[in-house]
Amino acid sequence: MTLLRAEGVTLGYGRRPVVHDVSLDITEGGVGLIGESGSGKTTLARAFLGLLTPISGNIWYGDQTLKKADLRAFRKDVQPVFQAESLDPRMRVGRSVAEALPRHARHRVAELLEQVGLDPALAARRPHELSGGQRQRVVIARALAVGPRLLILDEPTSALDVTVQARILDLLAGLDTERLLITHNLAVVERLCRTSYVLFAGRVVESGPTGDLLAKPAHPYTRALRDAVPKLGGPPPEASGRTGRTGHTEAVPATTGCPYRLRCPLAAPVCEQPPPLRELGGRRVACHRAEDAPVS
Template sequence: MIMRAEGVTLAYGRTPVVHDVTLDISAGGVGLIGESGSGKTTLARAFLGLLKPVRGRITYGGRDLREVDMKVFRKAVQPVFQAESLDPRMSVGRSIAEGSRDRAAVPALMEEVGLDPALAGRKPHQLSGGQRQRVVIARALAVRPELLILDEPTSALDVTVQARILGLLEGVGTERLLITHNLAVVGRLCRTSHVLFAGRIVESGPTEDLLRRPAHPYTLALRDAVPKLGGEPPVARGRAESAPAETGCPFRLRCPLAVPECESAPERREVAGRTVACHRAELVLTGLAAR
């Protein structure tokens, strides 16, 4: 286990946005899945030490993050944001060398991410979107981190460039926490995944199981919303209210399986090899089996 969140609640001002989250970042890649506003990026900011928990704690190597030497931590845990995070005033080579202070290593790093070292003198606006994203990855890899925290690293890229970058991330041998709403990406890069809705983990388990046989109606809705080539249009599940319920199960206002029991908050429990916070998880699984 590299890092751990233990009962973490996070807030902006007085507004909680992540509620009582416990999860481990361990070998094989970990995914955080959910729609915009689910709390994925907020949780990632806490893992990077940029946001302090209101309750609970973040640990690195078994130690509270507040007690860790930040110089050591910043080299060991590197963020990979979208390409727009590059400084437009800096050349590609300077951006890559910024963390390690080793200009001599830049050509090898560029080759490692599939870039021509001759591009080192160019500014970000002179590169394509895929090239800029690879520069961001090379910059993170420059300090040889233990963990990459990836926030939608392929969301603005075309399919061909996405495939190249995913292959690169698979090959670098660095552990990763992936924040995404793209189920194909998380299925390729992460052994374990956690599904967030309204700042709460509603389902956790092996990624393959979550995508093949979801046990929570929200996970099922995310999976069914992915268009399939030559298939039927995505199935609309539940109603269109975007705001979560303030009491009981937060997903119940959008859930097609909601019953009066859902007015009480479900406890997380073991179902079919994963943990799920849903009163009707068995019915979700049974419904899938009947298809």
């Protein structure tokens, strides 16, 4: 079942497009949006939340476009989970969690705090009196208050240490709620998402089952993201053009060819033409030379 769907969506700020012709389905099992900073992940999430209107294309909520949908039902079904810093520092935890609840349901605050593994007594505290992990759990409890069908999570563990990250991931994995996860952390995506989309310069360059996509990347950019993750006991990640951390860092406009070609180890004359997003081995990939990628 698809709850939210982007169909040929282009997004921008002012006259500058930053997400280009993206089509994406949020289906059961969790969906991950992977990419470095500036790839368009958060901009696309804003559109899914109805906070940004597409320049072209549509966001579908069930069988209706978001423009025509019942916004009360939409807000109940789709809730954002921001980072812990999003809590109002002046507001006590209980009041923050209760904001979305009707007055007759304020007693549920204790239940929600317990659901995310917190002592209900913390409702009397302010955010600065909690640890980072506790604050993130409060943000999740607040999102769960209206009983959503889908959580949109933007880097929910990025500011937490490894131990706390593991606990938050355990919590999210145990929730009976679908999720769209925006992150650059491949381990988090692998844990929580059945399907993933890789974005570069506002374009989907690869999509498919998360396990297959990370085990045998078809696009050079996906491979670079994977290879940039340090491995315990292994050599340090390459500091080369493959990871995009040296040399050219700007994307090439899509109208002049593959946007990744200045950073790509497989770049060839054919890359002067924009690559179509095509089927390859059970996934979709936007690369002329995906078949020539080295075997993982």
